[in-house]
Amino acid sequence: MKAGALALALVGLSAQAASDMPPMPEITGGKVAGNGQDYTIRVSIGTTKGGAQYRGAEYFEKIVESRSDGHVQVQLFDSAQLGDDLQAVSSLQSGTLEMTLPSTSPLVKMFPEFAVFDLPFLFPTTDVVDQVFDGDIGDQxxxxxxxxxxxxxxxxxxxxxxxxNSKHPVSSPADLEGLKIRTMQNPIHLDIWRTLGANPTPMSFAELFTALEQGVVDGQENPWITIQSSKFNEVQPYATETNHVYTPFITLVSKRYWDRLPEGYQQLLVDAAQDMSRYERQVSRTLNDQIKQELKDDGMQITELTPGQVAVFQKKLAPVYDHWRDQIGGQLIDDIRELSQ
Structure with missing residues (x-):
């Protein structure tokens, strides 16, 4: 293929990929009156521009700027430019940053209840996820x-x-026996993999690809989008769609900044965050399905667990729930489990 034709083909592929991402919904709601002052919101996110989180943040930006008639400007900083999740949250507390969307996992020391999102197989479907976040539990x-x-x-x-992993297909806890699995430095995640018979190995994400390539660890666990974007499939021929832990992002605003906003703009941020939440989840799930298929097409062998196989993992992991129940809050766990019935 000639260079010019190749360039046109690549442009076409990029356009097709972009069109596969759900379009942003129309902005609803009228203009919101402020107090005559202009405001800027710097938003820190840890993920890249190609992901669902950034796309959702762009929708938030459009809503806020449109409905404030330009009096509230939103500036997006991706890829942890302003610090990792904990650093960004600390900046909010000190008033040197306005907004961030961290994962809940690094915040467990601040809010022990957030450890509920690290429990295995607690969110069996996205329907349960939506009921939690759009209902009373999410509000609490x-x-x-x-x-x-x-x-x-x-x-x-x-x-x-x-x-x-790099060794073999995994469809039961027995297949994990002795495998070195990289985990975050998270006590529940360590407990999960140790209980399943694996050898959990905490390691920074920055070191992970090299560790997988050199066989320092045999496997790892992350969402499909991270597996693809980090090229783990190049050194990990086997995957299992375990859906073992569901992790949300939470939208946080600096209280110092919040208190300076007129009440109308405060409500605008809440409304925009809710609209962003629904859209971002749609984008995330669309990308998830696309990327899983792309990984298959690239040769990754993906094992999809049956309900019976998932039940075996759940039974094996019952001691994890017993261990963490009182620390997290038994009622919270029970309330989420009830939505799965």
Missing amino acids: LLKVASSKGLVAIGWSENGYRQLT
């Missing part, structure tokens, strides 16, 4: 996080974590 957890210099105004989706 936002109230928990609206403290310590923070105002929590909404949820969005990081997604389900999946297992990959």
Whole structure:
């Protein structure tokens, strides 16, 4: 193929990929009156521009700027330019940053209830996820996080974590025996993989690809989009769609900044965060399905667990629930489980 034709083909592929992402919904709601002052919101996110989180943040930006008639400007900073999740949250508390959308996992020391999102197989379907975040449980957890210099105004989706490894297909806990699985430095995640018979190995994400390539660890677990974007499939031929842990993002605003906003703009941010939440989850799930298929097409062998196989994992992991129930809050766990019935 000639260079010019190749360039046109690549442009066409890019356009097709972009069109596969759900379009942003129309902005609803009228203009919101302020107090005559202009405001700027710097938003820090940890993921890249190609992901669902950034796309959702772009929709938030459009809503806020449109409905404030330009009096509230939103500036997006992707790829942890302003610091990782904990650093960004600390900046909110000190008033040097206005907004961030961290994963809940790094916030467990601040809000122990958030450890509920690290429990295995607690969110069996996205329907249960939506019932939690769009209902009373999600509202209660936002109230928990609206403290310590923070105002929590909404949820969005990081997604389900999946297992990959370099040794063999995994369809039962017995297949994990002795495998070295990289985990985050998270006590529940360590407990999960140890209980399943694997050898959990905490390691920074920055070191992970090289560790997989050199065989320092045999496997890892992350959402499909991270597996693809980090090229783990190049050194991990086997994957299992475990959906073992579901992780959300939470939308946080600096309390110091919040208190300076007129009431109308405060409500605008809440409304925009809710609209962003619904759209971002749609984008996340669309990308998830597309990327899983792309990984298959690229040669990755993906095992899809049957309900019976999932039940075997759940039974094996019952001690994890027993261990963490009192620390997280048994009623919270029971309330979420009830939605699965």
